[in-house]
Each structure stands twice: as structure tokens, then as C-alpha cells.
Amino acid sequence: MSDDRSKMAATASLAVTVSMPLDRFELDVSFATTHQVTGIFGVSGSGKTSLLEVIAGIRVDARGCIQQGEQRWLDTDAGQLTRSEDRQIGYVPQDGLLFPHLNVRRNLLSGCARAEARGVKVDEIFRTVTDLLELSPLLDRQVEMLSGGERQRVALGRAICSGPSLLLLDEPLAALDMSLRRRLLPFLRRLNEEFSIPSIMVSHDPVELQALCGDLIVLRAGRVIARGRPDDVLTDGAVYSVAEHGYENVLPGERLAGVVGAGRLRLVGADPPIELAVGSSDAPPGTRVYLGLPARDIMISRDRPALISARNIIPAKIVALRSLRSAELVTVSLGASTLELRVEVTSTTIETLDLEVGGQVFLSFKATSCRVYGESDRP
Amino acid sequence: MNVDVLEIVELTVRVAAVSTGIVIVPSTLLGYALARHDFPGKRLLSTMTTLPMVLPPTAVGFLLLQLLASDGLLGRKLLGFDLALLLTWKAAVIAAAVMSVPLVVRTARVAFEGVDPRLEWMARTLGYSRAAVFFRFSLPMARRGLLAAVILGFTRALGEFGATVTIAGNIPGRTQTLASAIFQAQQDGDASAGYALMAIAATLGFVAIFSVEYLSTRRPARSRSKAGVSP
Amino acid sequence: MNELMKGATPNRQGQKGFRSARRFRRRPFQGCSAALVALFCWVAACAGPEPRSVILVAAASSLKDVVSELGERFERRTGARVDFNFAGSNILAQQIAVADAVDVFLSADRRWFDFLKTEGRIIDRGDAVFLSNRLVVISHADSKLTLAEPAGLAAADFQHLVIANPEAVPAGRYSKAWLEQVAVGAGSLWDVLAPKVAPALDVRAALALVASDPAMVGVVYASDQLVSERTRVIFEPAPSEQPAIEYCAALISRSQPSSVALDFYTFLMGEEARAAFRDHGFEVPE
Numbered sequence: 001m002s003d004d005r006s007k008m009a010a011t012a013s014l015a016v017t018v019s020m021p022l023d024r025f026e027l028d029v030s031f032a033t034t035h036q037v038t039g040i041f042g043v044s045g046s047g048k049t050s051l052l053e054v055i056a057g058i059r060v061d062a063r064g065c066i067q068q069g070e071q072r073w074l075d076t077d078a079g080q081l082t083r084s085e086d087r088q089i090g091y092v093p094q095d096g097l098l099f100p101h102l103n104v105r106r107n108l109l110s111g112c113a114r115a116e117a118r119g120v121k122v123d124e125i126f127r128t129v130t131d132l133l134e135l136s137p138l139l140d141r142q143v144e145m146l147s148g149g150e151r152q153r154v155a156l157g158r159a160i161c162s163g164p165s166l167l168l169l170d171e172p173l174a175a176l177d178m179s180l181r182r183r184l185l186p187f188l189r190r191l192n193e194e195f196s197i198p199s200i201m202v203s204h205d206p207v208e209l210q211a212l213c214g215d216l217i218v219l220r221a222g223r224v225i226a227r228g229r230p231d232d233v234l235t236d237g238a239v240y241s242v243a244e245h246g247y248e249n250v251l252p253g254e255r256l257a258g259v260v261g262a263g264r265l266r267l268v269g270a271d272p273p274i275e276l277a278v279g280s281s282d283a284p285p286g287t288r289v290y291l292g293l294p295a296r297d298i299m300i301s302r303d304r305p306a307l308i309s310a311r312n313i314i315p316a317k318i319v320a321l322r323s324l325r326s327a328e329l330v331t332v333s334l335g336a337s338t339l340e341l342r343v344e345v346t347s348t349t350i351e352t353l354d355l356e357v358g359g360q361v362f363l364s365f366k367a368t369s370c371r372v373y374g375e376s377d378r379p
Numbered sequence: 380m381n382v383d384v385l386e387i388v389e390l391t392v393r394v395a396a397v398s399t400g401i402v403i404v405p406s407t408l409l410g411y412a413l414a415r416h417d418f419p420g421k422r423l424l425s426t427m428t429t430l431p432m433v434l435p436p437t438a439v440g441f442l443l444l445q446l447l448a449s450d451g452l453l454g455r456k457l458l459g460f461d462l463a464l465l466l467t468w469k470a471a472v473i474a475a476a477v478m479s480v481p482l483v484v485r486t487a488r489v490a491f492e493g494v495d496p497r498l499e500w501m502a503r504t505l506g507y508s509r510a511a512v513f514f515r516f517s518l519p520m521a522r523r524g525l526l527a528a529v530i531l532g533f534t535r536a537l538g539e540f541g542a543t544v545t546i547a548g549n550i551p552g553r554t555q556t557l558a559s560a561i562f563q564a565q566q567d568g569d570a571s572a573g574y575a576l577m578a579i580a581a582t583l584g585f586v587a588i589f590s591v592e593y594l595s596t597r598r599p600a601r602s603r604s605k606a607g608v609s610p
Numbered sequence: 611m612n613e614l615m616k617g618a619t620p621n622r623q624g625q626k627g628f629r630s631a632r633r634f635r636r637r638p639f640q641g642c643s644a645a646l647v648a649l650f651c652w653v654a655a656c657a658g659p660e661p662r663s664v665i666l667v668a669a670a671s672s673l674k675d676v677v678s679e680l681g682e683r684f685e686r687r688t689g690a691r692v693d694f695n696f697a698g699s700n701i702l703a704q705q706i707a708v709a710d711a712v713d714v715f716l717s718a719d720r721r722w723f724d725f726l727k728t729e730g731r732i733i734d735r736g737d738a739v740f741l742s743n744r745l746v747v748i749s750h751a752d753s754k755l756t757l758a759e760p761a762g763l764a765a766a767d768f769q770h771l772v773i774a775n776p777e778a779v780p781a782g783r784y785s786k787a788w789l790e791q792v793a794v795g796a797g798s799l800w801d802v803l804a805p806k807v808a809p810a811l812d813v814r815a816a817l818a819l820v821a822s823d824p825a826m827v828g829v830v831y832a833s834d835q836l837v838s839e840r841t842r843v844i845f846e847p848a849p850s851e852q853p854a855i856e857y858c859a860a861l862i863s864r865s866q867p868s869s870v871a872l873d874f875y876t877f878l879m880g881e882e883a884r885a886a887f888r889d890h891g892f893e894v895p896e
Contacts, residue, residue, distance in 0.1 A: 058500045084503040091504040097497055101519045114506030162505050397653055400646070448708035455710075461865065463659060465709030466666070466695075548705060550666065550695040566811070567674075568818040568838070 018064035039213030057084030090159030111162020410487025432481035436541025490524020741857035833891035
């Protein structure tokens with residue numbers, strides 16, 4: 001199995017330089033990435049879908065160059081254009097695009113011929129995918145009988161079962177309502193961890209991008225305006241107006257056994273270990289989740305607060321200060337790990353508390369401020 | 380009543396079946412091309428294939444006769460041998476085929492236009508070549524409309540008269556189809572034969588249209604099971 | 611791999627198989643193939659050219675009843691098969707001119723016989739005239755119309771005068787010729803009646819129209835009227851007034867001649883046939 005996995009993960013590099021006229025502007029993009037999951041962020045109409053279609057080979061009117069691993073998919077100067085069916089991609093569009101004349105099982109396996117040709121053992125992948133995406137009860141259903149979330153899971157499964165060397169996810173959860181999206185987040189994470197297929201994920205939801213992507217590209221009107229780690233890029237004033245939306249920290253976590261009415265959560269990768277009080281749920285201990293913590297809901301103090309209603313108090317060290325339009329963003333690191341949080345404060349607070357880089361502080365926030373993503377309400 | 384009904388029906392069905400058999404594959408491909416692709420001369424091609432539908436059948440018969448006559452483009456003098464089609468059931472097949480092509484192409488085109496082209500692109504990203512996409516995805520997804528095309532083409536062939544009688548004649552036992560037999564019965568004043576043949580024609584037509592209706596409105600999409608349960 | 615496609619739910623205990631996607635759509639495809647093979651066999655059985663023991667006789671529509679009957683007798687005696695195509699002689703002649711499918715042609719006038727002779731389609735066997743006929747004026751059986759003389763038609767009460775197409779069909783041409791030589795006032799009966807003339811496809815079509823409507827009057831052959839129960843003769847021109855009606859028989863030259871055609875032709879010229887023609891109201895020259 002690891003052979004197949006490494007085969008699919010082998011060529012993780014993608015270099016794209018394309019330009020193409022669109023309705024209202026010209027798409028003019030150039031980037032290269034070796035990350036496993038690269039995100040593309042932008043508002044509707046910024047060219048994200050067109051870019052993905054060019055990479056997939058669905059649109060063939062772009063000029064430029066696309067190189068994936070050792071394969072050159074597009075080279076306008078050399079007159080080279082690899083056809084879509086030869087590019088070995090898995091494409092997951094917003095609306096799933098399941099084949100209506102096939103049931104779920106056949107949809108999932110519709111790309112298996114290509115997978116077999118690549119030497120991928122389809123039956124094992126099929127089994128793993130149906131387990132991870134919990135598709136077993138749905139296998140014999142007709143497509144028209146699936147709910148939106150079920151459709152998206154099948155679409156994801158189909159893409160993976162086709163043994164691609166690159167996954168293109170075009171806002172895979174956008175067609176679903178918010179709570180559904182939050183619940184599907186762990187499915188995507190599980191797929192990433194299990195298969196490690198290089199992926200390009202387009203989304204306009206910062207929580208998804210922070211949770212899943214190691215690298216983020218921001219598009220506006222067809223051009224790349226920012227590039228970097230998701231939490232850096234998303235707090236860049238040019239990209240994301242903190243004042244309007246409010247920045248939300250997203251960190252991987254794990255449910256712990258809680259008491260009645262109160263839940264506990266462990267931050268993954270924290271050193272020393274950090275446990276937080278969060279809302280309760282019926283999810284069993286060990287469930288992998290994401291913690292969402294709005295920057296505005298965190299309070300900073302120089303000393304450990306004593307009698308305070310917030311149930312979460314953790315020490316941190318200031319690593320950066322950034323000034324935005326009408327607020328200040330303080331970046332802190334937690335312990336010896338690479339985990340970071342951003343806290344939004346007013347400029348007066350910086351002065352009053354005399355906050356500076358390197359300073360030790362305490363963060364306080366309520367259990368109710370913590371949003372937990374990735375748990376279903378199934379028993 | 381002095382008509383051999385069984386013979387007439389057998390001939391009619393045979394002519395219509397062969398005609399449909401000849402027409403269905405090229406018309407399906409043409410319908411697909413017209414539905415999906417843009418190419419120079421597309422409108423001209425579309426118009427040419429619709430022409431037999433708007434011309435009077437006798438005009439089409441006249442053209443075919445000129446073509447197949449011994450001094451015509453497909454005649455003995457130019458080809459060097461006799462195709463021996465005129466006044467045979469094969470000529471009836473040709474007439475029926477020519478007259479049914481517009482209907483079959485049009486219906487097939489509509490059937491393919493009803494298939495979301497993005498689904499075909501999805502199949503291509505899964506590794507299928509254009510031809511494989513056509514056979515494994517486009518055809519199955521359009522199968523209801525294509526079946527309707529076959530039925531309509533068959534029915535049109537069953538009822539074809541004007542062009543048939545011009546190039547195949549109205550020879551009992553050889554080229555007298557249901558339509559020409561009804562005409563003959565009317566000319567002969569044979570009312571009982573006329574009614575009998577007309578009843579058969581009406582039955583065939585009814586069954587055909589009913590099938591097409593059934594295919595078009597089968598099985599509305601069932602509602603989603605318990606929305607909101609599983610993500 | 612083989613079980614997955616068939617629908618077995620994979621589970622952790624069993625190692626289920628999977629069948630290639632290539633066999634996705636097997637069953638409907640097999641059904642279609644079977645249907646096409648059956649169709650092909652059926653067609654192949656019918657597809658050859660007619661064996662030369664089958665002949666095609668093109669005959670003027672007024673000959674329909676008598677020649678069909680003679681054909682049946684011939685078939686019973688010889689075991690050969692005779693197919694008939696009855697229509698106006700004009701249509702038949704034009705079909706014969708462009709196709710090699712007809713063996714014997716029985717025309718209702720010389721004109722179409724001569725046409726084919728010029729085209730080189732006729733095997734010359736001397737004088738071809740073998741039959742004659744008479745014209746009669748008919749009306750619907752329920753009509754009260756009576757006619758003492760042809761000129762009376764000018765004033766008679768009817769809507770249409772139905773004849774075979776006077777331009778090309780022999781019966782129509784004969785009818786027009788006769789009407790033109792009946793004097794009425796300064797002109798002819800044809801001039802007077804022209805506005806009421808309704809041309810029909812052939813003489814039997816004319817007969818059927820008159821038989822369907824009492825407002826019609828028609829001119830057909832005497833032999834035609836005998837066939838119909840719903841018409842009656844209201845006037846028959848005297849023999850001296852009749853046009854010269856000449857039926858011609860022709861053996862058509864084929865790329866593959868048939869002895870059966872010659873046999874049938876000979877049969878039609880024989881005594882038995884002549885008697886049959888007389889019985890059906892035709893005139894047989896000596």
C-alpha cells in the first residue's frame with residue numbers, strides 16, 4: 001500500500017505560469033509549489049475556478065507553461081498541450097458532478113481503469129476510501145437519492161480512487177451549509193493524512209484553508225496578490241479585512257473525556273501539553289477536531305489573572321506585533337511548539353500593557369468562545 | 380377485402396426496421412457533433428439534414444428518382460452497373476431513411492444537449508479519451524432521448540408514402556407498404572380494407588407515441604433521504 | 611477484485627474483489643447486439659434480387675381485375691409468381707424508362723408504347739394492339755340524371771366531371787378527345803365543361819370518385835363501370851362516335867430475360883385470355 005501511496009505522492013511539485021483573458025479581466029498567474037496541500041483563496045469571480053480548469057486541462061485557451069513533477073502539461077511556446085485525460089488529475093468541483101446513470105459504487109470506481117493502469121491497487125484504495133468517508137451504507141444508492149454532503153463525499157472518493165497524481169478541489173464544500181462544512185472538515189483531513197496526494201484546494205472559507213493547507217495563494221482579479229502560510233496571509237491587511245470579519249485562529253485538536261456539561265480538548269502538537277475547556281459534545285474521546293478561536297475573543301494580560309470567569313488561561317510569548325487598519329494583531333507562540341495564536345487588541349492596549357516582542361503574557365478566553373469543528377451529531 | 384394484410388405489415392415493418400437500422404448510427408453521431416461542437420459549415424450541415432423534413436415528400440422522391448434513374452448520378456450509365464434499387468423494397472428503405480433522418484438527428488441532438496457537458500469533462504479528467512467518454516458516458520446518459528429518436532425514426536419510416544411511391548412504386552408483395560396500401564384501398568373504393576389497414580397504422584402509431592411519452596416522463600427524482608442526517 | 615462491482619459491501623473481514631470497469635454496461639449492449647443480428651438475418655433472407663421465376667407486370671389500371679385473375683390462373687398452372695403494378699400507363703411507362711424491373715407492359719394507348727419503343731425498352735414482336743374498349747358516361751347509382759344525348763351534359767345538374775388526367779393518362783386523353791368532338795353551339799362540349807373537369811390519377815380513381823358522390827359525373831371505360839356497384843351508365847356513345855381505344859402489350863427488354871415473361875405474354879394473347887377480356891367488358895379485335 002505504501003508503494004501506491006508514494007507513487008501518488010511522489011511528484012509533489014507543481015509550477016504554473018499562465019495567462020488567459022476572462023470576462024472582466026485577464027488571468028495572469030505564476031506560482032510554484034511543493035507543499036502537499038496548496039490553497040487558493042479569493043472572492044467569487046477572482047479567477048480561481050478558471051485557473052483550476054486550466055490546470056485540469058478543461059480549458060485549453062490559456063498561454064503559458066504548466067509543469068507537474070516531470071511532466072510538462074502545457075508549453076505554448078513549444079506548442080505542447082497534454083490532453084485532460086492524460087494528466088492524471090482528480091478533479092472535485094463545487095457540485096460534485098456525479099454521474100447520474102451510475103450508482104455510488106460505480107461512481108467511485110469510474111476512474112479505476114486509469115488507476116489500474118498506473119499500477120495502483122484499486123480494491124485496497126476503495127476499501128480505505130469507503131471507510132474514511134463512511135460511504136459503506138451508501139454504496140448501492142442512486143445518485144439522485146444522496147444529500148449534498150453525501151454527494152461531496154462520493155465526489156472526493158471518486159477522485160481518490162482514480163489514483164491521481166494531483167488533486168484539484170474547487171471549493172469542495174462551498175455548496176453545503178456552514179454546519180455541514182464544519183462537519184466534513186475532518187473527512188478532508190483524513191484523506192490528506194491517509195493518501196498524501198498533492199492537492200490544490202480552492203476556497204473562500206479561511207477556516208478550511210487554515211485547517212488543511214500548508215501554503216496559501218491569494219487571487220484577486222486574476223492576479224496573485226499574496227503568498228505564504230495561511231495564518232500569515234490571512235492576517236495580511238491587504239488580503240483580509242480583519243476589522244470586518246475578524247480573524248479566527250484554527251488549530252488541530254483532540255477531544256478528551258469530559259464531565260457532564262463541560263468538554264475538554266487537547267491541542268495537538270502542544271509542548272508542554274495544553275488542555276482547554278470547550279463546549280461539551282457526544283463525540284468520543286480521541287476524536288480529531290479543529291479548534292476555532294476568534295482573535296477578538298482572546299484577552300491578554302501581563303500577569304496570570306486570578307479570579308476570572310474565563311476557564312481557559314494559558315501562558316504565551318509575543319513573537320510579533322502587526323498594525324492593521326483599526327486594530328492591532330499580536331502574534332504569540334505557545335510553549336516550545338510551533339503553535340501560534342493571533343490576538344486582536346486596540347492600539348491603546350499595546351501602550352497600556354507595554355506589550356513588546358519577546359514579552360511573556362497570559363491569554364484568557366471562555367470555553368464558549370471556542371468553536372469545535374469536525375464533529376458530527378451522529379451517536 | 381382482397382388485401383394480404385400480413386404481407387403488407389411484414390413489408391412495412393421490414394422497411395421501417397432496416398431504414399431505422401441504417402439511419403440510427405450516423406444520425407446519433409451527427410446529433411452529437413451538432414450538439415457539442417462548433418465547426419465551419421455547421422449551420423449548413425444542420426440545414427441540409429433538416430431539408431427532407433420541410434420539403435414535400437414527393438419533391439424528395441423526385442430528387443431520389445433523378446439520382447437513381449439509369450442516366451442519373453447513381454444510374455447504370457454513370458456507375459457502369461445497375462444498382463437495381465428502383466421499384467424494389469430497397470428503394471422504399473432509401474425513401475424512408477431519407478425522410479426520417481431529420482427527425483432522428485434532431486431528437487438525438489436534443490438528447491445530447493440534455494446531457495451536461497461538464498459531466499463529459501469530468502469523465503475526461505478521470506482518464507477517458509473523447510471516444511471512451513462518448514460510448515461510456517454520453518450515450519448512456521442520453522439513452523432515453525436516443526431511444527425516443529429510434530422510435531420516432533421508426534414511426535416516420537412506417538408512415539412514409541410520397542417519396543416511397545415515387546421511387547419504389549406501389550407493387551403489392553414488393554413495395555406496397557401500409558401507407559400505399561391504404562391509398563390503394565381508397566382508390567379502389569375498398570372501404571373494409573381501408574379501415575382495417577388504417578386501424579393497424581393507428582395502433583402502431585399509438586404504441587410508438589405512447590412509448591416516447593413514457594420515456595420522457597419516467598421516474599421523477601426522488602426526494603433526498605432524511606436531509607441533514609449525514610454530512 | 612471481482613466482487614466489488616457486483617455490489618458486495620467491502621468490510622474489514624472479507625477480501626472482496628473487483629471487476630474491471632470495462633464490463634460496466636454489458637447487459638444492454640448484449641441485448642442490442644442480439645437484436646441487430648436478428649434484423650440482419652431477416653434482411654439477408656429478403657435481400658437478393660428476385661429470382662427469374664418471378665416477373666413483374668405493369669398494366670393500365672383499367673385492366674386490374676381481369677389481368678389479376680389471369681395472373682392467378684397462370685400462377686396456379688405454372689408455379690411461377692406474377693407481381694402486378696397497376697397505375698396509369700403514363701406513370702408505368704416513365705418508371706419502366708428509368709428502371710430495369712418490369713417484364714411485361716400493358717398500356718392503354720399507343721402513345722406510351724411508342725414512348726418506350728423510342729427509348730429502346732421494347733422487344734419488338736410485331737403489332738402490339740391486343741385489346742380495345744368503349745367509353746361510357748357514368749354517374750352515382752343514386753343520381754336521377756338522365757341523358758338523351760351528350761350535349762345534354764352542358765345543361766345537366768352536377769358539380770364535377772371526373773376523368774383521368776387528360777394530359778397524360780390514356781383514359782383521360784380518350785375522354786377529352788371525345789368531348790372535343792361533340793359540338794355544342796359554336797364550340798365543343800369540352801370547352802363548355804372545362805371549368806367543371808376534375809382530373810383523377812387514373813381511370814379507377816375517377817371511378818372511385820364518382821362512386822362516392824352523387825354530385826359527380828364521370829367518363830370511364832365500359833369495363834370499369836362493370837366493376838362498380840355504386841355507379842350507373844347514363845350515356846354510351848355510339849361506336850362511330852367512340853375514339854379509337856388501343857391497348858398495347860409489350861415485352862420489355864431486361865438485362866436478364868425471363869422465359870416466364872414470354873410465357874405470360876403468350877398466355878395473354880391466347881384464346882383463354884381473350885375470353886376473359888370479353889367477359890370483363892373489353893373489346894377483343896379479331
